[in-house]
Amino acid sequence: MQATSEATRTAASLPWNALLDEIEALLRAGVAQVPPRIVMPTGEGSVLFVMPATDGVVAMTKLISFTAANAGSGRPTIQGDVSVFDVASGERRLILDGPTVTARRTAAVSALAARHLAARPDGATLIIGAGVQGRAHLEAYTAALGVRRFVLASRRLASAEALARHARTLGLQAQAVADAHAALAHCPLVVTCTPANAVVLSGPLRADAFVAAVGAFTPQMRELDAGLCRHFAEHGRIVVDTRDAEHEAGDLLQAGIAVAPLPSLQDVLRGPAPLRGGAVLFKSCGWAGWDLAAARLALRHAR
Template sequence: MPTPALLDAAATAALLPYDRLADAIEALLADASVQVPARLVQPLPGGGSLFVMPALDACVAITKLITYTPANVGGPRPTIQGDVVVFDVANGERRLVLDGPTVTARRTAAVSLVAARHLAPAGVQGPLLIVGAGAQGRSHLEAFAHGLGVRDVRVASRSAASVEALVAHARHLGLRAEAVRDADAAMAECPLVVTCTPAAGVVLRATPRPDQFIAAVGAFTPKMVELSPDLCRHIANHGRVIVDTRDAEHEAGDLLQAGLEVVGFADLRQVLRDGGATRRGPVLFKSCGWAGWDLAAARCAMRG
């Protein structure tokens, strides 16, 4: 039996270019053979969680096995650690073992990119405001630069060192980039916004611009939050709220804490199926995560 390829972060990233990964996500949402059982989230002593996330289609089955450890924020160890194991459905062989944090970062940013393709103002290329300068901030910076042509970036974070590192990375990519202290004030200049913080408290409160597209990815449990209730309710009343999947109905802390009926919001599959709708007001795309996105990454990686 052949030994499966055990890929590190760099090798995993090389198989998941953002534009191709975004295309794989759109293809997965149109594939009737895809099955995604409910994920297991097991609380761990000390405040962490163990995630077991299976998914499959007619050819490939995967399980993402990761730990999420909020206590690691700001330390030498990442908050997300683990692997994505990829199996051949026909013969049961284990084909790939992908680096879990890399898959998580890149597929989350690619999902936001898909949403922006269909929901952000046509042709907009920034400025992009990124609130949260960790792994997700970096992946969203890269995805929006490569996939939307963003050339101008503003970065806000509670960690000055993280902001400096992400601004430096943006400039290395040839982008105009600057640190901002007041994320709410920066919203007035940025039609594109991404929030990707540890979601321990509200980071955006300002009333959004009528043409604003906000991708909020940090909060993925009912108790987590990045956006103020007033901001969420404003967009629900004056624009559109889209969720990544129906799982957001019990996971989207930002929306649930705002008292919104999440069941009434369209998901990304509906947006792609219906071809979008005439834009009216700001758009909030609330992403909570789904093993289907990891399956899309595995399918993309299998194609090489």
């Protein structure tokens, strides 16, 4: 019960549109100090992450565990907390639910990228993966982009059907499908948010497709077919969430794509307005700066 109430309070302090705006403001200002995160393997498929960041006024550290074996077990794959501090006094001001922050800031970053890069940011959306991130992306795309129609796919059709029922309670059109690829012709927006232990998307895509690839965050993980990634590199555009993707974006690295020359989301936001049109792949790996933006917003909400 305590964990549930903490998650509910954290979610309430991070409304979708305000969170997108906070992330964008942080990137445009360029004030975040974010050292490399500590990624310590703790067992087979288990990792402990330590992710600090500061803007000189607020400091935070996210400490979370990732346990791949928990997928489908009823236990969360991500567990932990975000501690938020006042830099001037050193006082701890907040403790936020780590999985809730992770889910909401990740989906908010995808929606922010779609807002600036997608040819049709309010178009029908295919979400592959019906877990925590699938639900977060459905809610973020609805609130921030105005998406009203979703097609949902998962390894377990029952999971996709459960997410579709949740979507319909929000007044949305939603259907669960067994074959994600059959929906690609009808969905200009695509999100992959699976455990990234197998390829789940290989195309072909619409010429105006925007794909947010979220699940893979290590060099060994991937959700996208290598040929599809190369298609984006040769015939569309690839944008990464941060420069850390140079050593974390397994989808791109396993496809033999040089990540260093690719623009980041910050490059997009601080540069000239991007041209819309054509296929875009947004590769998200995660960054403590997103958690810092969430911490800043939650702190203002608490005040």
